[in-house]
Amino acid sequence: MPLSTSVPSRRSFLLGTAAFVPAVALTGGLQRPALAANPGTMLPYTPTFFTPDEWAFVVAFVDRLIPSDAEGPGAVELDVPAFIDRQMGQPYGYGKLWYMHGPFRPAPATLGYQLEFTPRDIYRKGIPAADQAIREAFGKRFVDLDPAGRDQAITRLQEGELKLSPVPAQTLFGEFLKNTQEGYFSDPIHGGNRDMAAWKMIGFPGARADFTDWVDRYGAKYPFGPVSIKDLGA
Amino acid sequence: MADIKMKSVDAVIIGFGWTGAIMAKELTEAGLKVVALERGPNRDTYPEGAYPKSIDELTQNSRHALFQDMSKSTLTIRHKPDDQAAPYRQLAAFLPGTGVGGAGLHWSGCHWRITPEELRIRSHYEERYGKNFIPEDMTLQDWGVTYEELEPHFDFAEKVFGTAGQAYKVNGKVVGAGNPFDADRSSEFPLPPMRNTYSAELFRKAAAEVGYHPFSIPSANASAPYTNPYGCQMAPCTFCGFCSGYACYNYSKASPNVNILPALRLVPHFELRAECNVVEIQTDSTGKKATGVLYVDSQGNRVTQPADLVILGTFAYNNAHMMLVSKIGTPYDPKTGQGTIGKNFCYQNENSVSVFFDNDKYTNPFIGAGGNGVACDDFNADHFDHGPLGFVGGSPLWVNQSGSKPISGVGLPSGTPAWGSAWKKAVKDTYTHVLSMNAHGTNMPFRDCYLDLDPEYTDYLGRPLLRLTFDWHENDIKMIRYAVGKMQKIAEAMNPKAIKVSVKNFGEQFDSRHYQTTHMGGGVIMGDNPATSAVNRYLQSWDVSNLFVVGSSAFPQGLGYNPTGTVAALTYWSAKAIREQYLKNPGPLVRA
Ligand SMILES: Cc1cc2nc3c(=O)[nH]c(=O)nc-3n(C[C@H](O)[C@H](O)[C@H](O)COP(=O)(O)OP(=O)(O)OC[C@H]3O[C@@H](n4cnc5c(N)ncnc54)[C@H](O)[C@@H]3O)c2cc1C
Ligand code: SF4
Numbered sequence: 001m002p003l004s005t006s007v008p009s010r011r012s013f014l015l016g017t018a019a020f021v022p023a024v025a026l027t028g029g030l031q032r033p034a035l036a037a038n039p040g041t042m043l044p045y046t047p048t049f050f051t052p053d054e055w056a057f058v059v060a061f062v063d064r065l066i067p068s069d070a071e072g073p074g075a076v077e078l079d080v081p082a083f084i085d086r087q088m089g090q091p092y093g094y095g096k097l098w099y100m101h102g103p104f105r106p107a108p109a110t111l112g113y114q115l116e117f118t119p120r121d122i123y124r125k126g127i128p129a130a131d132q133a134i135r136e137a138f139g140k141r142f143v144d145l146d147p148a149g150r151d152q153a154i155t156r157l158q159e160g161e162l163k164l165s166p167v168p169a170q171t172l173f174g175e176f177l178k179n180t181q182e183g184y185f186s187d188p189i190h191g192g193n194r195d196m197a198a199w200k201m202i203g204f205p206g207a208r209a210d211f212t213d214w215v216d217r218y219g220a221k222y223p224f225g226p227v228s229i230k231d232l233g234a
Numbered sequence: 235m236a237d238i239k240m241k242s243v244d245a246v247i248i249g250f251g252w253t254g255a256i257m258a259k260e261l262t263e264a265g266l267k268v269v270a271l272e273r274g275p276n277r278d279t280y281p282e283g284a285y286p287k288s289i290d291e292l293t294q295n296s297r298h299a300l301f302q303d304m305s306k307s308t309l310t311i312r313h314k315p316d317d318q319a320a321p322y323r324q325l326a327a328f329l330p331g332t333g334v335g336g337a338g339l340h341w342s343g344c345h346w347r348i349t350p351e352e353l354r355i356r357s358h359y360e361e362r363y364g365k366n367f368i369p370e371d372m373t374l375q376d377w378g379v380t381y382e383e384l385e386p387h388f389d390f391a392e393k394v395f396g397t398a399g400q401a402y403k404v405n406g407k408v409v410g411a412g413n414p415f416d417a418d419r420s421s422e423f424p425l426p427p428m429r430n431t432y433s434a435e436l437f438r439k440a441a442a443e444v445g446y447h448p449f450s451i452p453s454a455n456a457s458a459p460y461t462n463p464y465g466c467q468m469a470p471c472t473f474c475g476f477c478s479g480y481a482c483y484n485y486s487k488a489s490p491n492v493n494i495l496p497a498l499r500l501v502p503h504f505e506l507r508a509e510c511n512v513v514e515i516q517t518d519s520t521g522k523k524a525t526g527v528l529y530v531d532s533q534g535n536r537v538t539q540p541a542d543l544v545i546l547g548t549f550a551y552n553n554a555h556m557m558l559v560s561k562i563g564t565p566y567d568p569k570t571g572q573g574t575i576g577k578n579f580c581y582q583n584e585n586s587v588s589v590f591f592d593n594d595k596y597t598n599p600f601i602g603a604g605g606n607g608v609a610c611d612d613f614n615a616d617h618f619d620h621g622p623l624g625f626v627g628g629s630p631l632w633v634n635q636s637g638s639k640p641i642s643g644v645g646l647p648s649g650t651p652a653w654g655s656a657w658k659k660a661v662k663d664t665y666t667h668v669l670s671m672n673a674h675g676t677n678m679p680f681r682d683c684y685l686d687l688d689p690e691y692t693d694y695l696g697r698p699l700l701r702l703t704f705d706w707h708e709n710d711i712k713m714i715r716y717a718v719g720k721m722q723k724i725a726e727a728m729n730p731k732a733i734k735v736s737v738k739n740f741g742e743q744f745d746s747r748h749y750q751t752t753h754m755g756g757g758v759i760m761g762d763n764p765a766t767s768a769v770n771r772y773l774q775s776w777d778v779s780n781l782f783v784v785g786s787s788a789f790p791q792g793l794g795y796n797p798t799g800t801v802a803a804l805t806y807w808s809a810k811a812i813r814e815q816y817l818k819n820p821g822p823l824v825r826a
Contacts, residue, residue, distance in 0.1 A: 064653075097297060151654065202665040209475065215601050219432055222666075229287060
């Protein structure tokens with residue numbers, strides 16, 4: 001299955017849906033053995049934060065941020081959407097890691113984030129607004145665009161050319177990009193980076209954490225693959 | 235939630251990071267009954283540092299497992315005195331610590347001594363470059379203490395930290411290929427220098443080729459098994475690469491928890507209370523004597539802890555905050571230049587060059603240790619002629635490969651898109667073939683860079699937040715552009731595939747969104763005159779003589795080097811004055 005169709009479009013998504021099961025149904029059971037041959041395929045996962053519409057948007061979005069191609073795995077096949085959904089249930093998702101007392105006022109960009117929105121708010125309020133703005137600009141919902149169209153839409157969010165309210169386009173884009181890279185590159189215990197594939201691609205040895213014998217083998221390739229905290233029994 | 239009054243103790247220490255731990259050890263050795271109060275939780279190698287759970291970039295670094303709890307408190311920032319300040323809501327530019335060990339549990343370990351000239355910076359510049367060289371609005375002043383006075387304390391702190399390094403000069407005699415700009419030392423480092431990464435050795439070779447004088451960075455990451463003067467043990471560092479921002483799993487990185495606390499635990503007249511957030515230092519009706527502190531414990535009780543002596547060691551700008559909310563000393567006024575609390579806030583003026591190599595040359599940036607690397611000091615402090623350059627300050631240059639991890643640490647060539655296939659390919663092609671070098675420059679004090687209380691925002695207890703007014707000045711941008719230009723020569727001498735230079739432009743404003751360093755100073759500065767400094771040369775408050783304020787808050791200007799070596803030496807120096815002078819005759823140690 002070519003990449004462009006391996007990510008659920010909203011239509012195929014809804015076709016498979018009666019209830020909230022589709023995210024699992026889409027990717028579950030039968031597809032799993034064929035994983036290697038099916039880049040862009042997620043493991044079965046039922047989102048607990050994202051609604052079916054949001055989930056389809058998230059999957060399609062992160063798939064373009066880190067696409068699957070000949071160079072290496074994409075965000076979707078490494079379960080990054082599931083990672084983001086899980087993070088929304090963590091203190092991080094609720095904005096507990098940030099100072100969130102008002103007043104919230106605009107400030108120079110160099111002084112950092114000044115909105116009252118938690119990560120959950122950013123996605124919950126940002127995704128429908130983005131979808132609406134994209135439909136107005138492109139005549140289609142995001143999930144119904146082809147990959148090139150999706151890339152154009154993402155670029156216009158990134159540049160702030162699409163105006164969203166109340167969550168600004170660049171805030172939504174920034175949150176997506178940060179969380180996607182986190183899911184792609186963090187230890188698989190967090191639900192992304194399946195089989196440490198992103199680490200294998202770049203040559204990061206994960207939780208090995210002992211290079212006593214390698215620090216002065218100058219210029220040589222480190223020969224051992226990565227290990228995960230999961231492999232270490234923790 | 236009750237109001238509780240504890241039994242009086244000889245000394246109460248606010249904050250249990252490096253400064254609090256050193257003071258606790260020194261004062262209990264003097265026989266004092268000491269209580270240390272730490273706002274954050276109890277922490278140690280186990281469980282916080284335990285392998286493998288500590289080897290987790292997302293939890294530790296991205297989600298701040300060990301850093302200050304921002305939901306409770308932060309500071310506000312603005313660039314100029316007339317601007318509206320906005321809260322620093324998300325950790326980015328700096329990563330203050332909390333919990334037992336403070337930032338000392340998750341620092342990196344570059345362990346330096348301030349240069350002798352920097353301790354008398356105004357006098358030194360005026361002598362060498364004339365009275366008019368220092369800009370009018372640069373509030374530069376001498377520290378009131380000399381390198382010779384501090385030397386025994388630098389020496390002892392290095393032995394406590396188990397610092398690995400190569401001395402240059404010991405007792406006037408050149409002993410090895412250390413930093414030729416170093417001042418004289420009374421002994422060698424307690425451990426030999428660490429082995430270095432490929433990136434650092436490439437720097438050493440290239441720096442020498444262009445005529446500079448490279449040397450191994452002194453690091454408080456153990457290069458061999460070690461037992462310190464307190465009987466605390468360290469194991470050799472494994473270059474695990476999860477160092478800066480992480481607790482060491484291996485007892486290799488010096489920390490209050492590994493190098494001091496095991497000894498303190500054996501002391502019956504010492505008590506450490508975690509999750510006790512001190513809200514103010516209390517004074518008597520004269521305002522000249524501290525009577526103890528008020529804190530809020532984990533149950534929300536408001537607890538008074540009376541004490542004869544109060545030590546404030548809450549980290550850099552937090553010390554200024556405590557002074558301001560406790561109404562001790564005179565707040566600094568940037569318009570008149572009068573007052574001292576909050577004066578001379580300084581930061582680190584840091585920029586970098588990334589160097590990219592072909593795919594057959596592996597730099598393996600995941601191998602590293604926090605304090606590891608090779609530096610050159612040719613453009614730091616006053617080791618070069620500032621006369622024709624027209625700026626004050628300087629910058630060490632270095633490769634300090636502390637271990638870069640993929641979520642936060644991949645330097646990519648200029649022009650790489652932020653996402654998509656091209657981004658992914660760039661990460662894949664670059665990650666194991668790049669090195670990064672830094673100019674870790676000084677930031678000079680200016681009249682309009684200071685700390686006061688925010689009129690609007692509060693912490694979870696309703697106390698006003700600290701407000702930081704800070705921006706880059708032309709002097710510092712000139713300096714860092716000069717230093718980065720010198721560093722670029724090193725990068726070019728490596729014959730790389732490409733380089734990427736990141737340096738401040740003139741007019742560029744302080745940007746709180748990107749990590750720079752957690753090296754802030756000033757706010758409660760030391761000096762020899764109560765009109766211009768908040769504490770005397772022994773770090774004793776000019777206003778309240780039974781209060782000593784320890785930490786980089788005492789620095790009148792920013793250093794090129796990381797601060798903790800100098801913070802530790804000053805703390806031992808202050809402790810010696812308390813032990814040998816103050817306890818015999820409590821009162822001001824310096825007459826105003
Ligand atoms: C990632 C990182 C890397 C670093 N690397 C280096 C390096 O390589 N070299 C170097 O020299 N320096 C480095 N530093 C800086 C170094 O950590 C500090 O200079 C050092 O820890 C300062 O010691 P301190 O005791 O003043 O503050 P801390 O170690 O921060 O301790 C202060 C303690 O006071 C507590 N506290 C604050 N307010 C209160 C209150 N109201 N009541 C009770 N307790 C309170 C805090 O919770 C904290 O535990 C680094 C810092 C970070 C974050
Ligand atoms: S690099 Fe060395 S000192 Fe740093 S955390 Fe790892 S083992 Fe400890």
